[in-house]
Amino acid sequence: MTDPTEYVDAHCHLDLFPDPAALVRRIDERRVHTIAVTNAPSVFGHTERLAASSRYVRAAAGLHPELVATHGGELDQLWPCLERTRYVGEVGLDFSTNDAALRTRQRTVFEKILERCAAFRDKTITVHSRRASSDTIDTIGERFPGKVILHWFTGSRREVERAARLGLYFSINPAMVNSQKGRELVDAMPRDRVLTESDGPFVKLGPQPADPTSAPIVLNYLARTWHLEVEQVARAVLANLERSVQREV
Numbered sequence: 001m002t003d004p005t006e007y008v009d010a011h012c013h014l015d016l017f018p019d020p021a022a023l024v025r026r027i028d029e030r031r032v033h034t035i036a037v038t039n040a041p042s043v044f045g046h047t048e049r050l051a052a053s054s055r056y057v058r059a060a061a062g063l064h065p066e067l068v069a070t071h072g073g074e075l076d077q078l079w080p081c082l083e084r085t086r087y088v089g090e091v092g093l094d095f096s097t098n099d100a101a102l103r104t105r106q107r108t109v110f111e112k113i114l115e116r117c118a119a120f121r122d123k124t125i126t127v128h129s130r131r132a133s134s135d136t137i138d139t140i141g142e143r144f145p146g147k148v149i150l151h152w153f154t155g156s157r158r159e160v161e162r163a164a165r166l167g168l169y170f171s172i173n174p175a176m177v178n179s180q181k182g183r184e185l186v187d188a189m190p191r192d193r194v195l196t197e198s199d200g201p202f203v204k205l206g207p208q209p210a211d212p213t214s215a216p217i218v219l220n221y222l223a224r225t226w227h228l229e230v231e232q233v234a235r236a237v238l239a240n241l242e243r244s245v246q247r248e249v
Contacts, residue, residue, distance in 0.1 A: 005031070005230075005231055005234045006031045006032075006033065006234070006238055007030065007031065007032040007033070007196070007212070007213075007215040007216070007219075007234060007237075007238075008032065008033050008034075008195055008196045008197075008215060008234075008237050008238055008240075008241045009027075009032050009033070009034040009035070009196060009197055009198050009211075009212035009215060010035050010126060010149055010151070010169075010171040010195040010196065010197045010241065010244070011035060011037055011089065011090070011126050011149070011151040011152070011171050011173075011197035011198070011199050012034050012035065012036055012037065012197065012198050012199065012200050012211065012212055013036075013037060013038075013039070013090075013199070013200065013201060013202065014034070014036035014047055014050060014051075014057065015036070015038060015043055015046055015047045015050070016201050017200065017201055017209070017211065020047075020050050021050065023211060023212070024050055024051075024053070024054050024057055026211075026212075026213055027054065027056050027057055027212050027213070028054055028055060028056050028057075030212070030213045031056060032056055032212040032213060032215060033056050033058075033238070033241055034056055034057045034058065034212045035058050035060050035087050035089065035124075035126060036050070036051060036057050036058065036059050036060060037060045037062050037089040037090040037126055038059070038060060038061060038062045038089075038090070039062060039063070039064040039067055039071075039090060040062070040063055040064065040067055040071045040074055041061060041062075041063060041074045041075075041077035041078040041081055042071070042074055042077060044059065044061045044062075044081045047059040047060075048084065048085070058085070058087050059085055059087065060085060060087035060088055060089040060090075060126060061078055061081035061082060061084075061085055061087070061088055061089075062078075062088060062089045062090045062091050062126075063075060063078055063091055063109060063113065064090045064091070064094075064128065065091070065092050065093050065094040065106045065109070065110065065128055066094050068102070068105055068106050068109050069102055069105070072105060072109060075109060075112065075113075078113065078116075079116060082116060082117065082120065082123070086120070086122055086123055086124060086245070087123070087124050087125075087126075087245075088113070088117055088123050088124070088125040088126070089125055089126030089127065089149075089151070090126060090127075090128050090151070091109075091110060091113050091125060091126075091127060091128065092110060092127040092128035092129050092132070092136055092151075093106050093107060093110055093128065093129055093130075093132035093135055093136050093139070094106065094128060094129075094130045094131065094132060095130070095131040095132040095135065096130055096131050107135070107139065110136075110139055111139060113125075114139065114140065114144060117144075117146055118144060118145055118146065120146070121145040121146065122146060122246055123146040123147070124146065124147045124148075124149065124244055124245045124246070125146060125147070125148050125149065126149045126151045126171065127140070127148055127149065127150055127151060128151060128152075129150060129151075129153060129154075129155065130152075130154060131154075133153065133154065133155025133156070133159045134155070134159060136150070137159060137162060137163050137166065137168070140166070140168070141166075142166055146246075147167075147169065147243075147244045147245065147246060148167075148168045148169065149168070149169040149170070149171050149195060149244060150163060150168055150169065150170050150171070151171045151197060151199065152171070152173055152175070152176065152197070152199055153170050153185060154181070154182075154185070155185075157184065157185065157188045160185055160188045160189055161188065164189070164190050164193055168193070169193045169194070169195055169240065169244045170186075170189045170193055170194055170195065171195040171196065171197035172186055172189075172194060172195070172196055172197065172218050172222075173196075173197045173198055173199045173203050173210060173218065174198070174203055174205060174210050174214060174217045174218060175199075175203045175204075175210075176218075177217070177218055177221040183221075186221070186222075186225075187225060191226065191236060192236075192240060192243075193240065194222070194236075194237060194240060195237055195240055195241055195244065196215045196218045196219065196237055198210040198211050198212055198214050198215070200212070200214070205217070215234075216230065219233050219234055219237070222237075
């Protein structure tokens, strides 16, 4: 029997899987609306080609904060990519480094990306904020004219509340619902701002990487927490995605 449910993966590194084309076929078969993020402008074209034949995969152009030191020179290559997609990511801040100069450079790059995206007014951005939750929210600010998804958010409950007040979304992966702190943060997130993600292949399910078809793991947790059927939660998450991309998916 065919599963009629449509799923969401708001943050997946499709290009880093061993056989991305095969995964695209599985995504389409399982009907998983997938934002395929990229870590540098130079690899965006590959993901863009993978997404071209798929109804469910959307390619996002990004410059990962951890790669700013090595790939920051590609920033100007990002601007033409923004003309070809409304999805942006992975971008943001990562303050796991103690290098003050590198933190400043990350912030400068992120600010420039946000400024360029603001001019389009319709971008959906998936944002990294490891050990930089408050700084990331500050940088996004109150008036960004697009939609922002905080991917694998690890800040505080107070920061969850603050981000929600600013209209930001949160994407949740299996690793989050498998940790005590992650569950506490997920439980604090407004239901109308919650999306599912895999962050595959970085998130692992045993020896295997999570991928877009892993969405039911998070949906099952949310169903128990929200006291709803899994299908109801899946529909709610899909509706959240439609709002976060500012159109029907």
